[in-house]
Amino acid sequence: MLNAKVTSTRAANYQDWYQEVIAAADLAENSDVRGCMVIKPWGYALWENVQRVLDGMFKDTGHVNAYFPLFIPVSYLEKEASHVEGFAKECAVVTHHRLESRDGKLVPVGELEEPLVVRPTSETIIGASFAKWVQSYRDLPLLINQWANVVRWEMRTRLFLRTAEFLWQEGHTAHATSQEAIDETMKMLGVYAEFAEQFMAMPVVQGEKTAGERFPGAVQTFCIEAMMQDRKALQAGTSHFLGQNFSKASGIQFTDANNALAHAWTTSWGVSTRLIGGMIMTHADDDGMVCPPKLAPSHVVLLPVVRKPEDRQRVLDFTRALQKELRAQQFAGVPVRVDIDDRDIGGGEKAWQWIKKGVPLRVEIGPRDIDQDSVFVARRDKTPKEKTSVPRGEFVATIGATLQSIQDALFARANAYRLANTRDIDTKDDFYAYFAEPAKKKSSDPTPIHGGFAMAHFNGDPALETKIKDDLKVTVRCIPIGGGEPGVCPFTGQPSKQRVLWAKAY
């Protein structure tokens, strides 16, 4: 059903608006299984495009795909102390392997000797394989990626942003030297940033996490952070330098060139279906979804307008011919994706369905257009009213450029929004005022959109970070790469190496 309308606005009720966009664009829905979502075809097509592009980028950087078990013996998790601590509280655990019917109910029997955890992440199970695969420095580096699902038993879930089960990719690599592993960590962070900006049209800040926000078991965690339209930060991808923590836990050892036994240096990095939540909250507007052209399931939808039955055939013939011409064109290295919607429903209703789905270009084709050999074009990055008549030949010849200009416009708009809501802050009072929650009329009202990104100096004290989190729900999202000028921490008066990015986060 595509009857859902977006009636909330970002300004009035951001959370309701987000849910409504997902329903109206038919991206996903809640399932009967607690915390788990059903990704519907339009949403899954976005994910497939994410996969296709990223997979190509991973392969271009020397990685290969493999697949490891869904089940992880509990003893594997136990091998890395902080890793256990980080994930133990949210593990789904398999304890039995058989069901028996008793009094009409199926009850688990056949208890496992060792419980299995449904993977929350795969460092340990992949580490076990790496330990077998690596003998010599000549076996390194090992550059593996896995496309998979993982389960984290979260207390509160939200479509795409946090679900109990989600889809992702996880890269896992092993290297002979620390520097090589660090280089890999940074390279993949760069891949994520490029993907976010060039394909999702979502500007990001690259940086390092503070100790408190670090991946359990990592030496260093790096991330890309994006600003959503409620000015909160979304961690859109992470890349971890794991040092020798996991190679020691899993026994990934090799003989180096000097015939000495050494532990490998490992990395891991991942992005998930959360990226789709990021796309929604970066680009969608009060009318519905707005797909960045490079990832849109469909670039162009052709809408035949048939007023009289006798026009039907020539309108359809023209439309199909146009589809063929457009499909012969390229955009971002792939053939232009063109759909025809000739369903027998009202023209207004039909157009709105595609607006809500966020197709970059809608093209209306009626007898008037055919007579002039032109098409009536609407861009999703403009208002629904703005439609222009374009000669058919010109439309076809410039389709790639048109899609690119939509892509660029979306990035520019998102970037301008982020810049407009990012501020250097130099005093504690200004900081607290910037993030103070505006008063609500009723306690049940949604919290108005406020704050943004604050760039402020910080002495690095974890206790101070906790205090600010308790006071304002604001955390250090990252310490941006590229450094910056030293200064004074506005909270303590102590020296600070550089400004860090503070924000409320998803």
Add this chain to the structure above:
RNA sequence: CGGGGCGUAGCGCAGUCUGGUAGCGCACUUGGUUCGGGACCAAGGAGUCGCAGGUUCAAAUCCUGUCGCCCCGACCA
């Protein structure tokens, strides 16, 4: 696990206080008029009122128990 709320048609809800034939909007089906900004008219289909007991001539409604879900908090890609 603490605090609040809700289970009635596919979805959103009213009806519950004060017991008396199961309703509304959207969606769906059919026919007609429409169609380049979310159409209109007519007809129709669809519900063991979360579940189990109890009170009663009679329960969506009152009582008891129970299950589930949502929101706020703690936890989090």
